Amino acid sequence: MPGRIEDYALIGDLETAALVGRDGSIDWLCWPRFDSDACFAALLGDARHGRWLLCAADSGVKVSRRYRENTLILETRLESDAGAATIIDFMPPRGNASDVIRLVIGERGELALYTELVIRFGYGAVVPWVTHVAPEQWQAIAGPDMLQLHSDIPMKGENLKSVCRFTIKAGERVSFVLAHCPSHLPPPKKPDIDCALADTEHFWREWVAKGQHEQPLTDAATRSLITLRALIYSPTGGIVAAPTTSLPEKIGGVRNWDYRLCWLRDATLTLLAFMNAGHFEEADAWRHWLLRAIAGSPDQVQIMYGIAGERRLTEWEVSWLPGYENSAPVRIGNAAYSQLQIDVFGEVMDVLHQARKGGIATTETGWNLQCQLLSHLAKIWEQPDYGIWEVRGPPRHFTYSKVMAWVAFDRAIKDAQRYELDAPLTEWSTLRDRIHRHVCERGYDSKRNCFVQSYGSSALDASLLLIAQLGFLPADDERYLGTVRAIEASLLSDGFVKRYDTQITDDGLPPGEGVFLPCSFWLADAYVMCGRLGEAQALFDRLLALSNDVGLLAEEYDPATQRLVGNFPQAFSHLSLVATACNLAHAKKPAEQRSERRCPQDSSARR
Numbered sequence: 001m002p003g004r005i006e007d008y009a010l011i012g013d014l015e016t017a018a019l020v021g022r023d024g025s026i027d028w029l030c031w032p033r034f035d036s037d038a039c040f041a042a043l044l045g046d047a048r049h050g051r052w053l054l055c056a057a058d059s060g061v062k063v064s065r066r067y068r069e070n071t072l073i074l075e076t077r078l079e080s081d082a083g084a085a086t087i088i089d090f091m092p093p094r095g096n097a098s099d100v101i102r103l104v105i106g107e108r109g110e111l112a113l114y115t116e117l118v119i120r121f122g123y124g125a126v127v128p129w130v131t132h133v134a135p136e137q138w139q140a141i142a143g144p145d146m147l148q149l150h151s152d153i154p155m156k157g158e159n160l161k162s163v164c165r166f167t168i169k170a171g172e173r174v175s176f177v178l179a180h181c182p183s184h185l186p187p188p189k190k191p192d193i194d195c196a197l198a199d200t201e202h203f204w205r206e207w208v209a210k211g212q213h214e215q216p217l218t219d220a221a222t223r224s225l226i227t228l229r230a231l232i233y234s235p236t237g238g239i240v241a242a243p244t245t246s247l248p249e250k251i252g253g254v255r256n257w258d259y260r261l262c263w264l265r266d267a268t269l270t271l272l273a274f275m276n277a278g279h280f281e282e283a284d285a286w287r288h289w290l291l292r293a294i295a296g297s298p299d300q301v302q303i304m305y306g307i308a309g310e311r312r313l314t315e316w317e318v319s320w321l322p323g324y325e326n327s328a329p330v331r332i333g334n335a336a337y338s339q340l341q342i343d344v345f346g347e348v349m350d351v352l353h354q355a356r357k358g359g360i361a362t363t364e365t366g367w368n369l370q371c372q373l374l375s376h377l378a379k380i381w382e383q384p385d386y387g388i389w390e391v392r393g394p395p396r397h398f399t400y401s402k403v404m405a406w407v408a409f410d411r412a413i414k415d416a417q418r419y420e421l422d423a424p425l426t427e428w429s430t431l432r433d434r435i436h437r438h439v440c441e442r443g444y445d446s447k448r449n450c451f452v453q454s455y456g457s458s459a460l461d462a463s464l465l466l467i468a469q470l471g472f473l474p475a476d477d478e479r480y481l482g483t484v485r486a487i488e489a490s491l492l493s494d495g496f497v498k499r500y501d502t503q504i505t506d507d508g509l510p511p512g513e514g515v516f517l518p519c520s521f522w523l524a525d526a527y528v529m530c531g532r533l534g535e536a537q538a539l540f541d542r543l544l545a546l547s548n549d550v551g552l553l554a555e556e557y558d559p560a561t562q563r564l565v566g567n568f569p570q571a572f573s574h575l576s577l578v579a580t581a582c583n584l585a586h587a588k589k590p591a592e593q594r595s596e597r598r599c600p601q602d603s604s605a606r607r
């Protein structure tokens with residue numbers, strides 16, 4: 001059985017990532033890309049679906065973990081009366097080869113360790129052809145893929161696995177390097193482990209140091225930024241929402257989705273987090289990714305793409321995997337890619353607006369594309385859509401979608417005015433005002449004094465917490481304050497926020513899921529906006545306490561079982577953490593709405 005979701009830590013090489021359990025088992029790894037087939041899929045089944053275990057051979061050994069400071073290098077310390085050792089797990093940022101390196105260092109006395117490598121390509125289905133090239137070198141081949149293992153100690157084949165029990169003494173080191181390469185090419189050379197470790201450490205420390213922020217970031221925000229950076233597919237700048245598929249939003253349920261894709265929403269919000277923390281390089285790379293991905297006819301813009309901008313993301317179910325703790329189905333691809341979600345236009349315009357303010361150059365082509373997107377939005381904003389939550393029930397007029405249509409025109413107008421860009425300003429301004437009236441008339445319930453999830457509905461929706469931060473209404477507007485109160489009264493579970501009530505809203509799925517962590521951060525942001533700083537800090541602290549021992553968060557949390565649920569680690573949760581950390585850092589000054597947020601490099605001169 002796989003571990004609990006919070007038992008996993010992330011390592012990655014900026015093109016893919018692996019999950020390492022507290023028990024020393026790598027239970028998830030898709031190679032060579034985030035969205036490739038997994039060769040270790042025990043996470044969604046069991047050891048027979050592929051994993052790589054490296055752990056103490058005997059029971060009674062204490063385990064503790066941490067990341068080496070400001071890096072993605074994982075250190076798992078094993079300790080018993082007999083001895084102590086540390087396992088260092090890491091993936092060097094991708095060069096010519098892609099490696100998982102596991103280095104065991106004996107520190108005291110002696111410890112018995114055990115390793116077991118089970119390679120199953122094709123999401124746990126395909127048993128490879130394994131050959132013994134040299135005493136300490138193995139190759140596993142199936143179709144297009146080859147894995148090569150170099151180990152300092154001999155492994156032996158046993159029941160379609162490679163296994164070894166060994167002892168490590170104080171001062172000794174044992175290393176394992178597992179590399180992926182296409183099976184038609186010569187296998188890569190074994191890297192120098194010390195150089196690879198030093199380079200990896202240098203890469204991450206340097207990246208962290210590049211951020212420019214007015215106040216020092218907290219450790220939690222830094223860990224979130226490192227996690228977000230690890231979710232960027234470096235060759236293209238595309239960002240996955242999470243490195244996993246089908247970790248359930250409810251254990252045993254069907255709300256299991258593939259997140260190894262690039263959502264415009266999640267990616268733009270990630271970019272806002274990076275820009276808040278002064279990381280502009282990634283913002284620029286993603287802006288280029290975006291312009292390539294959405295290039296073409298504006299009426300064909302999708303809400304998500306593959307990491308290289310692929311458009312066909314057909315969803316299918318993996319019949320041979322039982323799913324995480326039997327939460328079936330396991331899905332690959334995501335049918336939501338063809339949905340209309342109007343908020344995405346607002347998110348894209350907002351991030352491009354923030355990028356310009358951050359001094360990231362805009363091109364004429366980029367601005368033309370924005371203008372075309374807006375002329376398309378002008379035609380469709382009144383249509384019902386599937387909303388930010390991508391409901392699989394009927395489309396409707398989601399209030400948040402319309403608010404974001406307002407955001408789209410608002411930000412473009414501001415850019416056109418500030419940077420003197422060519423634009424139909426009168427037309428856009430008229431439309432912006434019309435959308436505002438539309439939302440205030442039809443998305444607002446005057447009897448209950450709150451905005452509602454969709455026009456005509458009585459349901460509430462946590463996305464409406466963003467209304468003030470987006471600049472749609474001031475935070476002291478009675479309608480906004482009433483919405484915050486209504487959400488506090490109806491959508492809280494153990495003080496955390498559900499995105500909506502799955503018993504009331506027909507989202508096309510059986511009801512029941514955890515609290516959605518980004519929404520809980522939004523409530524903390526709303527408290528900041530409303531001047532309720534003590535409550536904001538208290539909620540933020542409670543949210544931080546949900547992160548696991550190495551600072552990672554899933555998409556959701558189940559207060560009943562006190563477990564993290566949903567895909568892991570989830571960009572949406574971590575980017576929201578960074579945003580709230582920044583809001584709290586600025587909270588002593590008047591709260592700033594997102595539309596007016598200052599950027600460390602804010603300069604209209606740098607276009």
Ligand SMILES: OC[C@H]1O[C@H](O[C@H]2O[C@H](CO)[C@@H](O)[C@H](O)[C@H]2O)[C@H](O)[C@@H](O)[C@@H]1O
Pocket residue numbers: 241255257258259263265266334335336388389390391392572
């Ligand atoms: O629960 C329904 C939907 O759940 C997923 O969407 C959620 O995750 C996305 C990526 O983080 C996020 O952008 C969206 O706002 C969330 O609701 C899933 O990907 C959908 O297919 C599914 O319908």
